[in-house]
Amino acid sequence: MKKSVILLLSVTALVTSCKDGAKQVNNPLMQKFETPFQAPPFDKIKPADYKPAFEEGMKQHKAEIEAIVNNPEEPTFENTIVALDKAGELLNQTSSIFFNLYEAMKNDEMQQLAMEISPAVTAHGDEINMNPKLFARIKALYDKRETLGLDALALRTLELYYNDFVRGGANLNDADKAKMMQINGELAKLSLQYGDNLLKETNAFTLVVDNEKDLAGLPETSIAAAAAEAKDRGMEGKWVFTVQKPSMIPFLTYAQNRDLREKLYKGYYMRGNNDNANDNKAVLAKMVNLRTEKAKLLGFDTYAAYVVDVNMAKTPKAIYDFMGRVWEPALKVAKQELAEMQAIATKEGMTSKLESWDWWYYAEKLRKQKYDLDESEMAxxxxxxxxxxxxxxxxxxxxxxxxxxxxxxxxxxxxxxxxxxxxxxxxxxxxxxxxxxxxxxxxxxxxxxxxxxxxxxxxxxxxxxxxxxxxxxxxxxxxxxxxxxxxxxxxxxxxxxxxxxxxxxxxxxxxxxxxxxxxxxxxxxxxxxxxxxxxxxxxxxxxxxxxxxxxxxxxxxxxxSGHFNQGFATVEYVAAALLDMDWYSNTEVKDFDVNAFEKASMDKYGLIKEILPRYRSTYFSHIFDGGYSAGYYVYLWAEVLDADAFQAFKSSGDIYNKELAAKFRKYVLSEGGYADPMQQYIKFRGQEPSEDPLLHKRGLK
Missing domain, CATH: 1.10.1370.40 (Neurolysin; domain 3)
Structure with missing residues (x-):
């Protein structure tokens, strides 16, 4: 997953200015980093340094924008687009450090700062996006772009900035601009709240085992890690398992105690859905409605349509059609996998049907039966x-x-x-x-x-x-x-x-x-x-x-065993991607019953009860606080490209083919933003990608 701090035109900032000059002089964020590679001096930065740095960064950025807007000369690419592209250095630097550490080193002080900073930074970005004088200069250049004598990269940069401003609300009337700013501010706060709730829910649940018999089947490494976790929590002599996947997955895969597997898995899939102070249902419902309102303001029927309009897919229909072509064969394979696992469970004396918390355990037995392989052999x-x-x-x-x-x-x-x-x-x-x-x-x-x-x-x-x-x-x-x-x-x-x-x-x-x-x-x-x-x-x-x-x-x-369990893996992923698209395909604001909406969505596609979406709504961080709203499908979409790309290396007879690697580096990794993405891919591959390598890779064809 790639997390980006969206800077300049999309993030935002604080309103007050820093009046304490001494604070600025002593603030490491506002000085040149005297470190190797000018890396952030994390050993010197204190939480109290962030707010003044954000304030000064926004102040400087605003002055830079005002200089562009008030330039008496006619708009040119240099005095408008290049100047805009260079603006906001301190704000960008501070945002990159703060928001990245917020994800990796979160504490109460950082959470409080984020609740102050994020809405303010969002408001700052909106003021730039909706600045009519700035947009007028950009539009003047855009309207005569073919006559400016720009090279291909400059022309693309101009076109992207123009589109950014339009999508940011520059064409709206004053009332709708105010509405858009209100929506963006609320979304900034709700996104933080969603993530904070999820982190608290994840940290809150533990499965404490105090009977050694209940560890039967578990690898020694998993037992030792659980004992260390218990000791860290002041419960020496017991074993603590959490819903962090490195702790949970081995337990679901090997623990013979079915009741405990159920308890741990339910602790995982009920996060944010426990009707407590950390419940995410109301939070995400508000976010869905606000994003629907935002899309409507910008002339789109749905938020999914707004998001996908600038992607390779172009339309939600293209995404639904693509996922449908994968869903049908994947679900068929998953049902076959389930039947094989049920046969093992029945043979072992189970009289009931398998449940979702049984899948890992019996899949591992099936892998052992089919391929004489289990995960612990590889570790x-x-x-x-x-x-x-x-x-x-x-x-x-x-x-x-x-x-x-x-x-x-x-x-x-x-x-x-x-x-x-x-x-x-x-x-x-x-x-x-x-x-x-x-x-x-x-x-x-x-x-x-x-x-x-x-x-x-x-x-x-x-x-x-x-x-x-x-x-x-x-x-x-x-x-x-x-x-x-x-x-x-x-x-x-x-x-x-x-x-x-x-x-x-x-x-x-x-x-x-x-x-x-x-x-x-x-x-x-x-x-x-x-x-x-x-x-x-x-x-x-x-x-x-x-x-x-x-x-x-x-x-x-x-x-x-490369194709093993691919029915399950594909179905749980596509189910989540479809759920994401369904949330953001609403055409109007509604009072949502979140659990009912999710159930109706999955029932519509025929998801079997033994498989849950990879992420249920209340802990679907990708689409509510991770930047992948109406975009979780991208992993599978990109897998078409990656399977096709790797096939080029395999077909060449050399998986380290340096000529192909150089082309991939140049046209995709280095210059991927230089032109239409499919054109860039074809420059590397020599042809459009085929879905066949993906389907073969997953054993679905």
Missing amino acids: PYLKLENVRDGMFAVANKLYGITMHKRTDIPLYHPQVETYEVKDVDGTSLGILYLDYYTRASKSAGAWMTEFRHYTKVNGQEEMPLVSVVYNFSPAVGDAPVLLSWDDTETMFHEFGHALHGFFTRGDYQRIAGTIPHDMVELPSQVMENWASEPEVLKMYAKHYQTGETMPDALIQKIQE
Whole structure:
């Protein structure tokens, strides 16, 4: 997942100005960073520094916009678009640091600051988006764009800015502009509330086991982690399991106690839906209605139509049709998987039907039966450091880049690692931060973001500071961190986003790294393909005790089981994507019964009761506080591209084909924002993508 701090035209800020000059002088956020690579001095930044920095950043940004607006000269590309593109440096810098740490190091003070800052920053952005004089200058250039003699990149930048302003409300009348600002302000607060509620719900639920018999079936690593968690919570001698996936998934997969599996799974899927102070039903219903109102103001029937209008898909119908072509064969395969698991359960003496909390447990039994493979066989070969080095090696073989450990970069948490990324010629591409482990202050999931984007001002390049955040279980005692196969793919996935950040280029910030939302997962998902290739596994999958390379027999089992459980995986994902589209396909404001709406949505598509959507509404962070509203479909849409792209490497006979890698780097990762996204993809691939590699990859065809 790629999380972005949307800057300048979409985020927003505080209204008061900082009157205390001493505060500004001593505020590390408002000084030049005297650190290697001008990295944020996290060791010096205090929570009290943020608000003055936001205020000063907005003050400076407003002055820069006023200078553009009040320029007596006729609008030109340089004095309007380039000036706009360069504006807001301090605000951008402060936003990138604060909002990224808010996700990774959240506490009460940061939450309170966010509730003050986010609506104010949103209002600031709206004032710029809806500034009639600024828009008049942009529109004047846009209307005569073909006669300005602009090169292709400048022309695209102008067109994108014009579209941004229109979508931001620049064409609205004054009353509707005021309404839009009110909506955006409310959404900013509700999004924060949704995320805060979810974090509290996630941290609140625990399954405490005090009888060792109830641990039957669990791997020793899972038991040890639960014992360590209990000790940390002052319950030494017991075992604590949480709804964080590194704790929950092994329990659902191996624990023989069915009642406890049910209890833990219900703790997970009822988050935000417990009619308590952290309930998210009313919050998300308000958000859906506000987004519907916003879309209507901007001339769209639905919020989904508004979102998708600038994506590759173009229309919600195209998305529904695409997902329908995948849903039907996936559901058929999932029902076959269910029948096979039910047969195992019945043979073992179960007299009832399987439920959703049984799926992982019996799927693992089915995998063992079909392929003589279980997850625990792989884990000893998936030591975190080895997987990390493996993904670094793949990037080196593809692109020639190298990673160099740095110990002189300030860290926001002592467990974070930093690496300097160097290109094949030895020049620096920036700094990579890796934040591996779960903690109560960190949002769930995994994501890539940036403390600084690639920029080019007056010919001077400023390299990015890229952060990748995971949620793996930390080491227990002297034992290493052993990853699951899903964790391994997640490491490669987020690193793919990071490579996109490092390779991004562009003379203007607006086009540097800009690709439509339904293409943004291509760079990450394509990297997952290398993780399971036999020659790649032999490079990084080493037994943590013996150093032995993963044996050929185990690699063959992994390859043979590649299609295993893909009915379930596809159905739970597409169900969530359809639920997302249904929420944002409402044409009018309604009083929602959230649970009833969700049930009706899933019943409409025939979702079987043994599978829940990957994310239910009350903890669907992607679409309510993660920037993927009416966009969760993008993972599958991008998978068409990534399966097709990797097929090019496979067909060439060399999965490290440097010629193909260079083309992918240039046309997709570096210059993806330079032209229509499909044109950029075709420049790499030589043809439009086919859905066939995706369907074959998932075993659905």
